[in-house]
Amino acid sequence: MTTTPVKQKKRGGLREEFRNPERRTAYYMILPALFIILVVAFYPIAYSLYLSFHQANINVVGNFVGFQNYVLMFQNTEFLEGLRNTLIFTVVSVFFEFVIGLAIALAINQAFRGRGLVRAAILVPWAFPTVISAVMWRLMFQDQVGIIQYAASTLGIISDPILSSQTLLLIGAILVDTWKTTPFMALLILAGLQTIPGEVYEAARVDGASVWQRFFRITLPLLKPAILVAVLFRTLDAYRIYDLFWAMSNRELESLSTFVYKGVRISQLNFAVGNAASVFIFITAFLIAIFFIKGLGMQTSTEE
């Protein structure tokens, strides 16, 4: 068996790439996973895009209608409400998750007693299925037996039942999401913090840098890659919010994803418009990711 020189960096032809036994094996090993992903995720996206320009329902694909489905979508008040709720929810919840998560990560980035307990507390909300935590919080918001409703009305903060007000439901959803995912954000930022060598701080301390200077000049810049990954991840996750709204509000609070779901699965008259909204979510989510990668300089490659 002949082996190619290890240091060979020249770009050989595709043919050569496949003649090398190690490389060929690598392609064979990756192909099944890649195939599944392409067939079940990327092909449907293309099909979805195609459908969005046609008159379509669940059974037949009709005539080409250009952008008509998108025009109808933007005229739909439920869609606009879902868009508004989704944007508010995403911006506010990711903001709080980031600020509180960063504070927690900074606080626990040291050896202390009870670390295990804190780590467990971090993971408990994370491990809950989102719909089940929605059910739990719904029980606590409930106006007859809910502890939060009781506490909030006793303290005079609110007078309306939480579950019958759209505004309070949206605030509640932000609260639940912050509760559920801040610990996870903290965990990701903490992992980033632990890659910063301690000597950097020592040197800064010797040079007389204050706590705040050390934070803004050392910690934040060195933490930027970890923060960007965590925030992008959470932003896209919040942007497609579905299960929390659906289960906590008992289908009343609209988001972009619940709008798609209702169109595709429940009303079916709105199938084409719902499908157009799903393409809208995909494209805007893609733009958000591009913004993070190009606009904010996020690193995407994990190669050496």
Place this chain on the structure above:
Amino acid sequence: MSAASASTGRGGTLNSALFYVFLVVFVLVSVFPLVWIFKMSIVTKAELFESPPTILPNTPTAASYGTIFADPSFQKALINSTIIAGVTTVICLFFGSIAAYAIARLRFRFKSIVMTLILAISFFPAVAIIAPLFIQFRRIGIIDTYLAAIVPDVVFALPLTIWILVAFFKELPFDLEEAAKIDGATTIQAFRMVIVPLAAPGVFTTAILTFIFAWNEFLFANTFLFDDNTQPVTVVIPNFATVYTVDYGAQAAAAVVVTVPLVIMVLIFQRRIVSGLTAGAVKG
């Protein structure tokens, strides 16, 4: 005392006291909902409606759990969830470990394209493909079968599986594998005889994470499974709000039953899970 107070010097005791207050608040907030829902699940109906609510249950009762477990649809849902999450985990580990091994260990040209493509899936809004998948699944007749949930679950869990496994595989000793190859083992043999046993702990952690991911999935199950013979707990429990309208104790009990196994699993394997999660997110 602790490293925290030692390094802060003057005012260290005050700082560390504040620090522990902060930690206690954080831990309490994190676990409060589960504790409170547990309390709601073990009180009598009369006590549940008391105002002001009792802090500790007066006369604990398991009546709500009796109601829930006597419900055949709940039992069926638990089994369905186990099947869907279990099969998803097995399929993901099979394809995922093969692909992850190639990415972590072998040299080939399109590695970064492959990784970007896989990563793209974890940023992908799943709701964007429910319409075409619904049409296709109806065409091939798998709506309301386990397969309709397992297939999309696998696709969305695979990137997670691959990503975490790549991080674990990169840490394994390369030399041993080389030695095996010099002794005449093929790439596949080297993988099976050397890497698989060494990688077992990492693979196990990945299995836990994939299982939790699939167990918690809701959107696909709620779209493709409308038949309660195949619906998992994530779909069935929210519907309890209409089945057990004012039996809030039963709803609480159902939520506890579904989360407690996850919480126990997380508590036992917390160290591994944290390393797995962060390996997937931060450069390994």
